[in-house]
Amino acid sequence: MTIRLPILATLLVSTINLATHAQVPVRRFEPVSFSQVTVTDHFWRPKLDKVATATLQACIVQTEQKSGRIRNFEKVQRGKHEKHEGIYYDDSDVYKALEAIAYSLKNRPDAELEKKADEWIDKIAAAQQPDGYLNTYYTLVGLDKRWTDMEKHEDYCAGHLIEAAVAYYNTTGKRKLLDVAIRFADHIDATFRQANRPWVTGHQEIELALMKLYHQTRNDRYLKLADWFLDQRGRGFGKGKIWDDWKNPDYCQDGLPVKAQKEITGHAVRAMYLYTGAADVAATTQDAGYMNAMKTVWEDVVYRNMYITGGIGSSGKNEGFSVDYDLPNESAYCETCASVGMVFWNQRMNLLTGEAKYIDVLERSLYNGALDGLSLSGDRFFYGNPLASSGNNARSEWFGTACCPSNIARLVASLGDYIYGKNDSGIWVNLYIGSNTTLKIGKTDVPLQMETNYPWEGSVRLTVNPARKTPYALRLRIPGWVSNVPVPGDLYRFADESKAAFTIKLNGKPVEYKEENGYAVISRTWQKGDVIELNLPMEVKRVAARKELVAANDRVAIQRGPLVYCVEGADNNGQAWNLLVPDQTTFTTQAYQVLTEPVVAIQANLPVVGPSADGTSVVTEKKTVTAIPYYVWANRGKSPMQVWLPTKAKQVKLVD
């Protein structure tokens, strides 16, 4: 992005020919819902269980006791004009925790947990006003003030309510919350779209949520409302409301109409939710305008403004984007929620385009920037996810603004949503995660079993068991990191040529396939018991960055498979800023344990600098250095850490 002065862009819009390069967006395939997928994976299954047993418990304890989000609903129910606790957007934490519970109940049924969810739903339903409005902040502060401040997240909270309601209905079939959500959505539609009352949501979220409601209910009122919300932006309605002469409209992506946007700007989570919603609307309305804008914006993110971890939003000041290539390591903001948003948006882009490059980015954000937000214990969280630490970072129990814990919880619990796609003539395998599902191809049920030890090993075994012989194309995503380009664009590149290639076998023998949009496409008639074996070469690779990315100048990162590695003090005598990775370094892999987590560590014999025994000078010695996957750092106390490692000594700092 570039920094721009706030301008009212309505006039510009008419000059943009939206028809140019129009590519009508229709989903190439449909995602397979978490509710149809059973995750059995060695890597992820324990994480799903940890979310169920630890993360959701933390969310519940915080919601009910410590930060007491649920008390506001109880206060509304009592109707005694009690004081609202916390921040005006705290209702959303309850909804997001509920949504995570909904996904988790599918993964791991739990009567106790479901009872708790039903209890909450009763309280939420009881707090709904007769006209459908539902927001504890304004109900307690004074309903006369509702819908007067675009910044106050009433619609944002509504969006999270809707998402929770759809998820809970999908898992349990219970529609009480869904009915609450529908009434609230109808209230919003009547208040704004039908009343033709301008309203720019201060924090996007309702658009994507309404699209979920639309797909669930097939009531096109919600599609129209989602589209209407998108269309409100960039027309000046937010001036003096969510931005002004002092606060740039780009902060909330309100500087230009969505279809005219070309650069990523402002608050990262707001941006991700916006484009996710825009992609959802585009897929249904087949409006090319959103898609064309988003492709350009996406390139601006991935080519110039994304960390190697898939994290985005480098600046803590605006919780978002600054200028191109400004990706500092130690002060990286990289909010967990922004990485979660990257997963959402890239999934939609993949569905619309059929291109695997979006999943390359999704996978990068998922396994690195997002997963880092959750401790191995499941009950500690990072809000920001820096790429270097002097040793002062620790995950927290909770936050005043507690968006991240329930966001990472709902992402992990809904992992089943991201593995497969399908249409009537084919199956897409996007992520290599051990799982079972049954997909209907045409009229045939195709049970599918995936077994793998990914991301530690590159072999993936897929067994297909169609009820009868069935022709379809099986598309296996060939991750970008298999080639020499770890992510699309040339922000990052591997420093070494790949030495190995991937292989695909069918029932033990090489099989013909064609490569298309980043997938290996195997088109044939499949029969019961067919086994596909994909083998992805798991080389240790050094990554370099474009020279414009100053924070990575004369530095390399280490990647293996989808995992970005880091050096943490906990494995290296408390140090992580004292080593050099010369160009010809040879790496070895090593089975390793980080607390409860079995990982593949990467080791090398490297020049390490440190004080002489008497402390009067500094000496350089070769030592074994151990690197661990980035997502497991900061689980063993405070300790320095670095992702980008220097290739040569430049400045030397003596510190305590």
Place this chain on the structure above:
Amino acid sequence: MTIRLPILATLLVSTINLATHAQVPVRRFEPVSFSQVTVTDHFWRPKLDKVATATLQACIVQTEQKSGRIRNFEKVQRGKHEKHEGIYYDDSDVYKALEAIAYSLKNRPDAELEKKADEWIDKIAAAQQPDGYLNTYYTLVGLDKRWTDMEKHEDYCAGHLIEAAVAYYNTTGKRKLLDVAIRFADHIDATFRQANRPWVTGHQEIELALMKLYHQTRNDRYLKLADWFLDQRGRGFGKGKIWDDWKNPDYCQDGLPVKAQKEITGHAVRAMYLYTGAADVAATTQDAGYMNAMKTVWEDVVYRNMYITGGIGSSGKNEGFSVDYDLPNESAYCETCASVGMVFWNQRMNLLTGEAKYIDVLERSLYNGALDGLSLSGDRFFYGNPLASSGNNARSEWFGTACCPSNIARLVASLGDYIYGKNDSGIWVNLYIGSNTTLKIGKTDVPLQMETNYPWEGSVRLTVNPARKTPYALRLRIPGWVSNVPVPGDLYRFADESKAAFTIKLNGKPVEYKEENGYAVISRTWQKGDVIELNLPMEVKRVAARKELVAANDRVAIQRGPLVYCVEGADNNGQAWNLLVPDQTTFTTQAYQVLTEPVVAIQANLPVVGPSADGTSVVTEKKTVTAIPYYVWANRGKSPMQVWLPTKAKQVKLVD
């Protein structure tokens, strides 16, 4: 300080026996006003001139054009309900600039500048309401809202108006602004004290200002009002107003009544202004309560919470104090205004006790922590004054909250206030600054001339020219740094024994004196042309800190005279974190130039670490390292800097 839970302390007060150890505070001597002193000093005079020619010009440009503080007064005058610009406390910047102009006009008469001041005064006077109220924010926002929010700095702005008015009257004899200030003070007195309406000022300042007004007018209404404001604190009146369950009352020193306070807490500038006002009131009311409390609080500041630069308030979070010994270097907040406040408060403590230790602290804050806030060019400012920098710090042209520029300007311009004291039987020389004054001792005029090249050299020549032979005691402050204790308490100590002692000669011959309260007291009958020569040994000294001050563990600072030194990259190949100062280091001094500023630099041959020529390792070599006075750093672009230098290598960081 220690962190305490907010408690309502009113009940505690009655249990404190204020009579214990009561020492009735009466000023031991009176300060000699800036208006009676002509500063001729080699070190300071150019700085006074720079304030007059550059700093005040910057203040004027900002006040009139860029940040437009004066426009709010013009808007009030036009009476057309225009919108207030900036922040609610911005009036204070106009008043503080005016106050600085007032002092400067004494130092350096300037008809143009005086005309500008008169113009502003006309605008200020025109903005005063018929009942005496004067505040552009509330006048523009709605006078019905005035005096409803203790946090909104109405009384703080009033205080700065009063200070400016008194200063301007003292320099020019013009009383228009003084009359405005009196009317406003009367309005405040009628609104609060006389109406018995509880009011805790959210940002202290009015107390010390009212005491200036009292001394100027001799109207004890202002004394009573100052005392009343002090007495409002710590009684719970501020609860829910300037603090609540979430914001500690200690932030604004409202957790305990002032006389019951024992620990320094909260916002540093608020605290300094409070205790300055309390000392002023105590001196006049002879109330021992304030004095007893302040002595304990002062020890808590100086013994456990003061940087070696005399800076205070280590935490940016609350712009103030955190926990004892928490004095980080790089993240040190050390607001310029807090060091200015240290000068104010310590001057009052010295007047009340006659003890030189307070001037030791004043001098430390003045020459280091405060002076650092002003660039050599006079038109760039530090808000915070860190003790270490990785090279990202630069002084700014101005600030949104612009308290610091005019605060350092008014301090430097009023330097004449801090040099001398006197009573009927003696003269106190507190600071060694070349200057002329005439003091009346009993009925005799005693012209006094001080010549020195302090702080670069330690020799001071005082010529006294009493109109006739006069007996009195001349007290010369012997700075704490001459001994082995650079500041009172044992937070800092010199690592080496002093090798030299100070000497005093009268007319070329040794003279008898006794040491009392940190002064060398020469009691005799003085006659025309008597010359006293004081020689202070200007040794380079290594300073160590108590082990509790973790940020200085295994580190030394360098001090010479009152000046604390630092190593800056600008003098050392761009590096400042790459050197060791072993215990037996020999230092040399060197005449040196930092831009326009002639200084004494300190050099040593030290182990310096750095990359080998090929960048594959780190080597240690002996090199000449140059240290400069702390107050001149950051004048030659961004560059790393350190005050506390490591004595041995511990952790080594390879950075860019």
